[in-house]
Amino acid sequence: MKAILKRSDKKEAKRQRILDAALEVFSEAGYAGTSMDAIALAADVSKPTLYMYFGSKEQLFEAIMLSGRDEMLETFDLSSADMVSDLHSFAWNYADVVMKPQFLSLARLIIAEAQRFPSIGKAYQEAGPDRVLRGIMDYLEQQKKNGRLTFDDAELAAQDLWALILSAPRNQALHMPDKIPKRAAIARYLNNGLKVFLKAYSTKPKKDLEALDRLLNK
Numbered sequence: 001m002k003a004i005l006k007r008s009d010k011k012e013a014k015r016q017r018i019l020d021a022a023l024e025v026f027s028e029a030g031y032a033g034t035s036m037d038a039i040a041l042a043a044d045v046s047k048p049t050l051y052m053y054f055g056s057k058e059q060l061f062e063a064i065m066l067s068g069r070d071e072m073l074e075t076f077d078l079s080s081a082d083m084v085s086d087l088h089s090f091a092w093n094y095a096d097v098v099m100k101p102q103f104l105s106l107a108r109l110i111i112a113e114a115q116r117f118p119s120i121g122k123a124y125q126e127a128g129p130d131r132v133l134r135g136i137m138d139y140l141e142q143q144k145k146n147g148r149l150t151f152d153d154a155e156l157a158a159q160d161l162w163a164l165i166l167s168a169p170r171n172q173a174l175h176m177p178d179k180i181p182k183r184a185a186i187a188r189y190l191n192n193g194l195k196v197f198l199k200a201y202s203t204k205p206k207k208d209l210e211a212l213d214r215l216l217n218k
Contacts, residue, residue: 014045015053017043017045018053019063020043021039022042022043022064023064023105025038025039025042026109027108030113031113031116031117034057036057036060039060061120065110065120065128082211083146083208084215085215088194088215090136091165091166091193091194092190094132094166095166095186095190098166099170099180099181099186101177101180104177107174110124111174133158136158136161137158140157140201149203150202150203151201160197160200160201164193164194164196164197165193166186166189169185169189191212194212195212198212
């Protein structure tokens with residue numbers, strides 16, 4: 001049994017090595033300019049081995065997108081009864097994922113290829129960001145039913161939350177890869193964004209802002 005698990009671990013490690021190498025090659029050469037030969041070389045595997053894991057360049061690119069999607073979806077796993085704590089946890093979980101260098105590289109790659117390959121951008125948007133947005137909307141709707149939030153349009157409220165907590169530092173990171181904001185700079189935007197969101201949408205903004213301050217000063 002241990003031998004089977006060890007082989008499975010090795011196979012998964014090799015698969016991840018291929019995905020990491022492929023993302024780097026795709027990011028440098030673009031989708032059209034990337035060959036399976038170049039990916040095999042970067043991943044230090046033979047071409048037959050590469051095709052054993054991924055049958056085509058399209059399948060490999062799709063796997064990269066899906067791995068990013070899965071990580072993104074995990075950020076909205078909220079189970080606490082404390083709304084302020086939930087929002088704070090989501091904000092940092094989301095930031096920790098999308099500000100990773102490899103995730104930023106994936107975002108740049110998809111943006112660069114979206115015009116030539118619109119299906120790629122559409123698939124990624126539907127598989128990742130749209131599903132996260134749906135999760136945020138569902139959560140905010142539940143908090144509205146609980147009497148904690150007030151809004152007319154759940155999508156606009158969710159988009160506000162998303163934009164307030166991270167749009168500025170993420171845009172900077174996307175456009176200037178050599179100037180990724182430090183954690184303290186991200187915290188400045190994130191904490192302020194949560195405060196603005198609670199002021200705008202909380203039914204008890206004073207109480208929730210005090211709860212957020214206690215959380216931040218721990």
